[in-house]
Amino acid sequence: MSADAGRPVSTTAQHEAAERRQAARTLLSCPVLTSHRQPDELALVRRHSTALRSTFARLLGYHLIVEPSFARLVKTPPSADSPPRTVRRGDSPPFTPHTYALFSLACAALLTPGTGEWLLISSLVEQVRADAVTAGVELRDTPADNRRLVQAVGLLIDWGVLTETDGSLSAWSERREEGVLQIHRPLLPHVLPRPLRNVVSLADLFEPMPATAASEPRRSLRRRLVENPLVRREDLPEDERDVLSRERSELSRLLEEHFGLSLEVRAEGAVAYDTEGTLSDVAYPGPGTVRQAALLLTDALTDLARPTGDRPDLVVSWDTVRSELDNVTARHARAWAGAFVADPDRLRKEVVALLESMSLARSLPDGLALHAAAARYRPEPHARPTRAAQRFAVTRRREADEPPSDALFTESFLGEAL
Structure with missing residues (x-):
């Protein structure tokens, strides 16, 4: 041929x-x-x-x-050291334990014997309220509780379990206008990760399926890389660290071939990043006050932070975090959302929560531990290292008793970005 x-x-x-x-x-x-x-x-x-x-x-x-x-x-449940995965619908507040409880009650109401293919929004709400009393879940007729209930039902609409066929959930929420919902019966039993007939506790519901072989290090490492923004080397079990070191080429090939992800491995950990920028449910960097503030804050803190022993974290006090965030807020107050400018504590909490969700930071009692990978997002990634970065490199070499070398700037996330 x-x-x-x-x-x-x-x-x-x-x-x-x-x-x-x-x-x-x-x-x-x-x-x-x-x-x-x-x-x-x-x-x-x-x-x-x-x-x-x-x-x-x-x-x-x-x-x-x-x-x-x-x-x-x-999917299998995330590992205990994974960043939080709280559900958030648009600009609404993240789900609370109470919202998750209402979501479960809504699913149970839809599974009630005798429930047809269509039902009124008010009928669903009445059933959830009745079941809440039986289950001992507090559900008052207050604006806050009603918002949580709307969030819970709205998630089922987002997932396609429910479809608004006449009227809408938002109209019911705002003006109590009646609406009709259609139930996607074939999908409903599969909303939860496993059938309920053999589940006797919450732990049983989220226990990995036997067939997943969750302890197999290659598979569990691939799961971490696909699901997490950053995999910290110090968080990996020894067998997964060994796979990352010995089988990096094969791991890179599989992630690229099947999921379009590029593997980047550095001294502090690994990232399987998406060059198209469409796979993650968290846009960072990105538009909006919180994302912009987080980016500018990490840029400001990187020059000020210092390592903590053998950990690849740069720890700064909470006073420093507040001070630097106040500085960047003052410079960009006209362009940022007024609600955040007027409430610096709220802005700080949401910025820290965003960085934690990306595995780029961890809250400590005495300050914020910023992972070295946060430096990847700094402006001008190929610019000459700053004096502060050079001092930081010297400090790390002295602590590790390493000879002077430029290796830090080619093998670590910090050096790559600076």
């Missing part, structure tokens, strides 16, 4: 691989797809369902359910 004759086959194979990769990325960022809300994405997943089931099970230990009207990727 001539070279020209082989090209269509190669092109077709590449096209198929690209489609599978795109379908896998879609499921990672949106684990619930429905024909009503994402028809094109679901069609792509269904086209490659056999390969995708194998890929997710083999590489990550995830279970993929694909039906004519929906697809559901069931």
Whole structure:
């Protein structure tokens, strides 16, 4: 066969691989797809369902359910050292334990025997209120509790479990206007990670499936890299650190081939980053007061911070955090949201929460521990290291009893960014 004759086959194979990769990325960022809300994405997943089931099970230990009207990727629970994954709908406050309880009650209400395919919003609310009394969950008719209830039901709408067919949840919330919801019956039983018939406690509900082989170091390391913005080397078990060191090339190949992620490994840890910037549910850097403030704060703190022993964290006191954040707020007050400018404590809490969700910082009793990887986001990443950075490098070499070298600036996140 001539070279020209082989090209269509190669092109077709590449096209198929690209489609599978795109379908896998879609499921990672949106684990619930429905024909009503994402028809094109679901069609792509269904086209490659056999390969995708194998890929997710083999590489990550995830279970993929694909039906004519929906697809559901069931992930394993995150490790205890993973950053928080609190649900947040748009600009609404993050889910609280109370909101999660109301979400569970809403799911239970939809599963009540005799509930049809359609129901009134008011009927669902009445059932949730009745079940809350039975379950001992406080649910008062107050603006705060009603907002949480709307958030809980709204998440089911976002996921495609419920569809607004006449009226809307927001209209009911604001003016008590009646609305009709349609229940996606085939998807509803798969909202939770496993069937309830054998679950007797909350711990049973989130216990990993036996087939996932959660302790297998290669698979668990791949899960960390795919799900977490940053994997800290000091948080890895010894067997996963060994895989990261010995099998970096194979790990890089698998992440790129199946999920379109590029692996970056440094002295302090590893990042599987998305060059397209579409996979993560947290945009950073990005628009908005909190993201801009976080970026400017880490830039200001990097020059001021100092290492803490053998840890790759730069620790600054809370007084310094407040002072530096006040400084950047004063410089950008006209462009930032007035609510944050007027409430610096709120801005500080949300900035810290954002950095923690990205694994870039940790709150300590006496200050903020900023991971060296935060320096990747500093402006002019290829500029000459500042004097403060050079002093920091010398300090680290002395503590480690290392000879003078430029290796720190090529092997660590801090040096890469500075």
